[in-house]
Amino acid sequence: MKRNELADEIVKDFPAEDFRESLIRWFKQEQRTLPWRENQDPYRIWVSEIMLQQTKVETVIPYFEQFIRKFPTLEDLAAADEQDVLKAWEGLGYYSRARNLQTAVREVVSSYNAAVPDTVEEISSLKGVGPYTQGAILSIAYDQPVPAVDGNVMRVLSRILLVDEDIAKQSTRKLFELLVSRTISTDDPSSFNQGLMELGAIVCTPKSPSCLLCPVQEYCRAFHEGVEAELPVKSSKKTQKVLRYRTYIVENERGEVLVEKRPEEGLLANLWQYPMVKEEEVQEGSLYGLEMEEKGMVDRIKHTFSHLIWEMEVHRAFVLSGDVQKERAEFVSKELLTDYPFPVSHQKIHPYVG
DNA sequence: AACTCGGGGCG
């Protein structure tokens, strides 16, 4: 069956209008007060949506407030140094979000007279603005009736409409976009989309949903069948690879510490770290052309990413002779170190640097 | 369609 026909069959006999009204009424009553809900400024909505990708609301709040203080307008962000933007993003993860956001904001300044575009074609062309974010900005900032399908929406609707497609597949998101298109409110698409997400965050949670408190319980097919705990269906992912490194705290005679900037692409791109070499490439007493006196291991740090695991041995060393021959590596005073954006894995080393 | 890309909190 074609996706379009499947969507038609799923929404057949579903009381969309009653569902809409209950959902929107509940959202207006019960929504959390959040900093990006103070107004409809497209720039603020945009920043919040990027930060919220794969990140919980409670985590985002302090980052959002500090980010807006630092970069109050789109022009401020466009004019900022990338390093300062990454510093404001430090600890939030998925750092390409920050770099793509700045790229996109600069594009808006140069090509759209600093006004966030309000059409699907224009806004979806911006770096970092995918199917979800485009729908979120258009519906929340511009009141357009377009779907904004995230994990919450797929979970909520899979239960309400009894959909057992695997939500780990990208193609499934398109089915839910069709389902939202057939149910969304044209009067208040913003409250409808946010209501679905808010419901997923507060009531229709992944584990043990609060069905007895649900404002749309009477419309929930999964609840009536008693299968809400079995939905959504999601295939599991594979286990992570383990990578072993030795990380150095190298101090010179002036009390400065050696740090290096990671490559422009890939994992933790353009963030800084203490020099780190694969365990099998360690050369005792030598690093990046420097001759060192090794003072032994300080700690073992295990850091887990979504797709891999780092096991780092942290060693302390002092420079005996030589010059740094490695690209993007430099000695920095301990005071200035706080200006450099570090991933959390290496922030764990800061206490040993003093 | 599968992989990459962070980090935290929860059971």
Add this chain to the structure above:
DNA sequence: CGCCCAGAGTT
């Protein structure tokens, strides 16, 4: 420990 989170870009 595994799972999930207001996903997007790359291959």
